[in-house]
Amino acid sequence: MHDRPATGQAAMSTRPVRLSRIAEQMTASTIREILKVTQRPDIISFAGGLPAPELFPLEEVRAATGAVLDRYGPAALQYSTTEGHPPLRAWLGDRAGVPAQNVQIVSGSQQGLDLLGRVLLDPGDLVAVENPTYLGALQALRPYGARFVAVPTDDDGISPDGLDALLAEQPVRLLYAIPTFQNPTGRTLSRERREALLDVAERHDLLIIEDGPYSDLRFRGQAQPSLFELALARAGGDIESVRVISLGTFSKTLVPGLRDAWVLAPGAVIDKLVQAKQGADLHSPTLNQMIIAELVEEVLPRQIARVREAYGQRCAAMLAALAERSPAGVHWTRPEGGMFLWLTLPEGLDAEKLLISAVEAGVAFVPGASFFAAPGEGANTMRLSYVTVPEDRIRAGVGVLADLIDQRR
Amino acid sequence: MHDRPATGQAAMSTRPVRLSRIAEQMTASTIREILKVTQRPDIISFAGGLPAPELFPLEEVRAATGAVLDRYGPAALQYSTTEGHPPLRAWLGDRAGVPAQNVQIVSGSQQGLDLLGRVLLDPGDLVAVENPTYLGALQALRPYGARFVAVPTDDDGISPDGLDALLAEQPVRLLYAIPTFQNPTGRTLSRERREALLDVAERHDLLIIEDGPYSDLRFRGQAQPSLFELALARAGGDIESVRVISLGTFSKTLVPGLRDAWVLAPGAVIDKLVQAKQGADLHSPTLNQMIIAELVEEVLPRQIARVREAYGQRCAAMLAALAERSPAGVHWTRPEGGMFLWLTLPEGLDAEKLLISAVEAGVAFVPGASFFAAPGEGANTMRLSYVTVPEDRIRAGVGVLADLIDQRR
Known part of the structure; x- marks a missing residue:
């Protein structure tokens, strides 16, 4: 026991709070800093990961909220089940061709990743990722002790042969991939590569988490089935023997601020996700799920068409x-959908240094290095989002960037 | 590499998905089973942990949603900051007498517990809990490797001397406590015990998580300052040297279905909570936080008064x-607020067995054993919630229980 001061009232401890080892390893996220820069109205920002707010179905959300409060009354504001709002699960299951009980509602795909990390990963497990990849996935899986290993990719995305070689050498627990309009590169895997990837995964009994936030946002080229769809077809429609877990979200098609997303998985994984989600937040907000369920039949298809058209025009303007x-x-990707384009500078040119001059000149982007699992890679790359910037400002912003790049050659 | 079948298409693996060790340790929660039983309309259910839905401010939520969509437009449906909606943080900070930056918005207190576990606990750490305690806290902290140790309690709640002795013997990392209208017992710690508890905590440099979901719901007796308030006063108003982290929620005063709650903590803890929440779900839903912010000034005080009155009457009816x-x-607690009453049967009478007969006779409650950290304790206890049952049905339900108990003597 420590000495007590004689004042009768013990002095407050001012020792720092001892944090967990997991907490000590956490660092402020680049996403976060990006969000700050994009909030300055004077900046032409290609840095955002946010969808275009002027396309949000604001009046439809207002009407849906009223309809839901009328129909469900106080139940719309009460606690509800961990699995999610039954009509929404049923609709998602129908759309994917799986039973409703294989659908878990989550608060954004980010929570899907967190809960999947919790139920699938042990400390030290190897997770294969595209290089570069969505950095929020690294941030979600790292607290569970994931170690990341890069899957060889080329201009067409993941190399199935590269993955095969990797799996032959290392005990990879799962592959995290965004095969369609990838974040950050905007690349889409071809049908042939998808089939080859599944062949490799089956041969090595590899579990895949397929993240598909942008898949509905194709504005040109031919639609590709998801890895999940292909795997489900191979399994004769039986999700229980599918080893692709699918993450989907309404954030990029309807609105992100309600935080509604979903996971499709075999029953054994869903059971554990339910238990994990109970501990994590009991359930996703009741009202929000009901609002989304109100919008999926009629508003969602209209909204997808609307977003596709607008993003297609803005992408075309940037290209x-x-x-x-x-x-x-300088070379860059030519996305067929989604929100992002990937630009590679000449070797030796540093995108982070360029960003400093660019922000001074009123233009922001995300240096590509932050999307790589290992430090030191991609110093000459950058991610450009075209979705929240009007076309004339896209032209002006690209002009500023081109000038700055040319000055540095 | 494995052999491939000659069909050209690889056969799907039907091996079970390998789950994490954390997942293997998870079990279906009793809360969950309780929620199922309470959904049967023919049951007089004292089993719920749900607030009374007929008291929800449904029209006020409807109006607030309209006002928020008018005022903020698409920003109400856009991504927003991880820390939370600034006006809501400011209001909560003002009310607690701390800066807004010491407030983190979370999706229900359950998420507060999950994130605090993540940033404060290392595997194997000892967490002291009241015995019995809120089982959702055990479920939130267990995935981080917490081991639980019971703090000696008596009819007046936590024994400061018992805690002192425990801390002298074992390296406890933190204390989780619900000092006011505790779940499940309905007990409230006296002012003297609160001060003594803080003395002990300061002497041992013990961190306390104070969960206060019911503190606003006092329907009789004298208000008690929270541990957080007392500690803040001792620290001269400087939250940075306070070692009590406070969890609060709108779930029991306004509505639970929007999932809005908060954590008050020193800056070093808030910084890590923000990083942890980014990985866990990016942010709590934007619209929901704005709706709550719209309600705190005028609706919340009215609503607290309304809920207090109704719960007070129902508690009185049960008593x-x-x-x-x-x-x-049989003896039972006499709560001065909150939602629960704790009933102790004669030794040797098993509440779980009693529940089977009770449900057959149309009455449900929660056997107390599920609220103890260690198995085997509290077999002769039960938790009764009075808040969702009309007074005549409370009398009828208590009658059924009394008959069943008397038959077993």
């Missing part, structure tokens, strides 16, 4: 501006 | 029914 200026030694 | 029937050898 045209880049082609027109075509800064020497 | 009167128990007193009238007073089954031999």
Whole structure:
């Protein structure tokens, strides 16, 4: 026991609070800093990961809220089941061709990743990721002790042969992939590569988490089945023997601020996700799930068409501006959907240094290095989002970037 | 590499998905089973942990939603900051007498517990809990490897001397406590015990998580300051040297279905909570926080008064029914607020067995054993919630229970 001061009242401890080892390893996220920069209205920001708010179905959400409060009354504001609002699960199950009980509602795909990390990973487990990949996935899985290993990729995305070689060498627990309009590169895996990837995964009994936040947002080219759809077809429609877990979200098609997303998985995984989610937050907000369920039949298809058209035009404007200026030694991806384009500078040119000058000149983007699992890679790359910027400002912003790049050559 | 079948298409693996060790340790929760039983309309259920839905401010939520969509437009449906809606944080900070930056918005207190476990606990750490305690806290902290140790309690709640002795013997990392209208017992710690508890905590440099979901729901007796308030006063108002982390929620005063709650903590803990929440779900739903912020000034005080009155009447009805029937050898707590009453049967009488007969006779409650950290304790105890049952049905339900208990003597 420690000495007590004689004042009768013990002095407050001012020793720092002891944090967990997991907490000590956490660092402030780049996403977070990005969100701060994008909030300055004077900046032409290609840095955002946010969908375009002027396309949100605001009046439809207002009407849906009223309808839901009328129909369900206080039940819309009461605690509800951990698995999620039954009509929403049923609709999602129908759409995917799986039973409703294989659908778990989560608060954003981010929570899906967190809960999957919790139920699938032990400390030290190897998780294979595209290189670069969505950094929020790294942030979600790292607290469970995941170690990341890069899957070889080329201009067409994941290399199935590269994955095969990797799996032959190392005991990979799961693959996290965004096969369609990938974040950050905007790349989409071809049908042939998808089939080859599944062949490799089956041969090595590899579990895949397929993240598909942008898959509905194709604005050109031919639709590709998801890995989950292909695997479900191979399994004769029996999800219990499918080894692809699918993450989907309404954040990029309807609205992100309600935080409604879902996981499709075999029953054994769903059972554990339910238990994990009970400990994590009991359930996703009742009202929000009911609002989304109100919108899926009629508003969602209209909204997808609307977002596709707008993003397609903005992507085309950015591609045209880049082609027109075509800064020497720079190349970029040509997305067929989604929100992002990936730009590679000449070797030796540092995107983080470029960002400092760019922000001074009124333009923001995300340096690509932050999307790589290991430090030191991708210093000459950057992610550009075209979705929240009007076309004239896209042209102006690309002009500023091209000038800055040309000055540095 | 495994052999491939000659069909050209690889056969699907039907091996079970390998789950994490954390997942293997998870079990279906009793809360969950309780929620199922309470959904049967023919049952007089004292088993719920749900607030009374007929008291929800349904029209006020409807109006607030409209007002928020008018005022904020698409921003109400967009991604928002991890820390939470600034006006809501400011209001909560003002009310508690701490800066807004010491407030973290979470999706229900359950998420507060999960994130605190993540940033404060290492595997094997000892967490002291009241015995019995809120089982959701055990479920939230267990995945981080917490081991639980019971703090000696008596009819007046936690024994400060008992805690002192425990801390002298064992390296306890933190204490989790519900000092006011405790779940499941309905007990409230006296002012003297609160001060003595803080003395002990300061002497041992013990961190306390104070969970206060019911503190606003006092329907008789004298208000008690929270441990957090007392500690903040001792620290001269400087939260940075306070070692009590406070969890609060709107679930029991406004509505639970929006999932809005908060954590008050020193800056070093808030910084890590923000990083942990980014990985866990990016942020709590934007619209929901704005709706709550719209309600705190005028609706919340009215609502607290309304809930207090209704719960006070229902508690009085249950206490009167128990007193009238007073089954031999049975004793129970007399809550001054909150939602629960704790009943102890004669030694040797098993509440779980009693529940089977009770449900057959149309009455449900929660056997007390599920609220103890270690198995085997509290077999002769039960938790009764009075808040969702009309007074005549409370009398009828207590009558059924009293008959069943008397038959077993």
